[in-house]
Amino acid sequence: MRIAVLVTYVPDTASTIKVGPSGKSIDETGIKWIISPYDEFAVEEAIKLKEAKGAEVTYITYGPERDQQVLRECFARGGDKGVHVVGTGAAFGDAFAIAQILAAAVKKAGPFDLIFAGVKGVGSDQGLVGAMVAELLDIPHVGSVTKIEYGEKSLTAWREIEGGQEVVEVSLPCLITAQKGLNEPRYPSLKGIMAAKKMPVESVKVADLGVDEASVGGATCRWVALSLPPAKSSGKIINGEQDPQAAARELARLLREEAKVI
Numbered sequence: 001m002r003i004a005v006l007v008t009y010v011p012d013t014a015s016t017i018k019v020g021p022s023g024k025s026i027d028e029t030g031i032k033w034i035i036s037p038y039d040e041f042a043v044e045e046a047i048k049l050k051e052a053k054g055a056e057v058t059y060i061t062y063g064p065e066r067d068q069q070v071l072r073e074c075f076a077r078g079g080d081k082g083v084h085v086v087g088t089g090a091a092f093g094d095a096f097a098i099a100q101i102l103a104a105a106v107k108k109a110g111p112f113d114l115i116f117a118g119v120k121g122v123g124s125d126q127g128l129v130g131a132m133v134a135e136l137l138d139i140p141h142v143g144s145v146t147k148i149e150y151g152e153k154s155l156t157a158w159r160e161i162e163g164g165q166e167v168v169e170v171s172l173p174c175l176i177t178a179q180k181g182l183n184e185p186r187y188p189s190l191k192g193i194m195a196a197k198k199m200p201v202e203s204v205k206v207a208d209l210g211v212d213e214a215s216v217g218g219a220t221c222r223w224v225a226l227s228l229p230p231a232k233s234s235g236k237i238i239n240g241e242q243d244p245q246a247a248a249r250e251l252a253r254l255l256r257e258e259a260k261v262i
Helices: 037-053 065-075 095-109 129-137 190-196 244-257
Strands: 002-006 009-011 033-035 056-063 081-086 114-118 141-150 154-161 164-171 174-178 201-205
Touching (some): 002 037, 009 065, 033 065, 037 056, 037 114, 037 174, 056 095, 081 095, 095 201, 141 164, 154 174
Parallel strands (some): 056 081, 081 201, 141 174
Antiparallel strands (some): 009 033, 154 164
8 A cells, every 4th residue: 555645844833923024924034843733643644554554655745945854754753755846935825736736746656545634734725735636636535534444445534524423435546634633643753753864755846747836726826915913902800809799880881882792
């Protein structure tokens, strides 16, 4: 069995985000980059199959030079190969463009029996990339998966839907987007971290895939502005210890006249 895992590098979710000078992207100064948290579930599921069935695991990422590090971090957990599609960021914010690039990379590195990705990248993909890659590859896709049972040439997946779960049986090859709850991602071991430095990574340019990064997707989506949420105003404290009734009247007045919620 050959497995591909689509991974991406994103700002640490604990980072303080600032808007960059252009107003269309973040200021990357001092940002710590990590594997997108949902991708960690995809990585873990692939490694489990490698351990159980001897599957070969290939990680694929698209992004600037620094993104090769995300492959090293995946290798520290397990895996066999890595493909880094080196890009300029021209497709940033355009999920369809990113999907076209990744689908081309999968075709070049494949064929694969199973493809995993996180249900969304904690960044700008709007949760669309995985499903779009499956469509471009003309294979089935099951999203938001929280449990999988594997057969010989098929699998059964449990996926989250509003108010319950949906159980889907799908033939291979297929693409699965992993949701929180699918598994418990492991921590890299010291041995794995050291071994990851020597793992093979194939670097390819977007043009090597027969794709024009500047025009891919026909510019279906572009970020035109980025802004932080408005700062929260300071709260008000009403002391009700001495006169609870007066405090209740004051609270009602504030809710009616200032907050305008009653």
